[in-house]
Amino acid sequence: WLAPTQVKLLPIADRHHEAANALVEKLANAGLRVSADCRSEKLGYKLREAQLEKIPYMLVMGDKEIEEGTVGVRKRGEGDIGAMKVDEFLALVLKQNEEKVIF
Numbered sequence: 001w002l003a004p005t006q007v008k009l010l011p012i013a014d015r016h017h018e019a020a021n022a023l024v025e026k027l028a029n030a031g032l033r034v035s036a037d038c039r040s041e042k043l044g045y046k047l048r049e050a051q052l053e054k055i056p057y058m059l060v061m062g063d064k065e066i067e068e069g070t071v072g073v074r075k076r077g078e079g080d081i082g083a084m085k086v087d088e089f090l091a092l093v094l095k096q097n098e099e100k101v102i103f
Contacts, residue, residue, distance in 0.1 A: 007093065008055045009036040009071075010046045012062040019066045023059070023086065030090055032097070051076065057093065 007027055011020040020036040027034040037046045043060065050058045060072035070083045084092075 003054060003056050004033060005035050005053070005055055006032050006097075007034040007057045007059060008050045008053075009034065009059045009061060010043060010050065011036065011038060012043055012060065014038075014040060016061050016063070016066060020061050023061070023071070026086070027090065030094060032093060047074065057089075059089070 009020045009024055011017050017036070017038045020038060024034050024036045037050070039046070047058060047060075054076060056076050058074040058076075060074065062072075065071055065083065068083075070085055071089060073081050073084050073089060075081050
């Protein structure tokens, strides 16, 4: 994991910022380098910027994801890999972090 930021959270609207910041704290406490893009920009713009920054994982959060306790996961180079429970995603990236997977 050579990327300075391993995971970037992309909340869809301003009302999702609080949940995104709580998830940033949870992932950071687990030992990941994570940040949230809480600007009032369109989701497509945030996704494009994260791709240009070569962020390995982008997590999209909206009303549905917050309600279900999931995140929409996008992986650099593969695109959208679907919704995943937060703990399931955390286990996946921690395993890759242990194995020092390089993207």
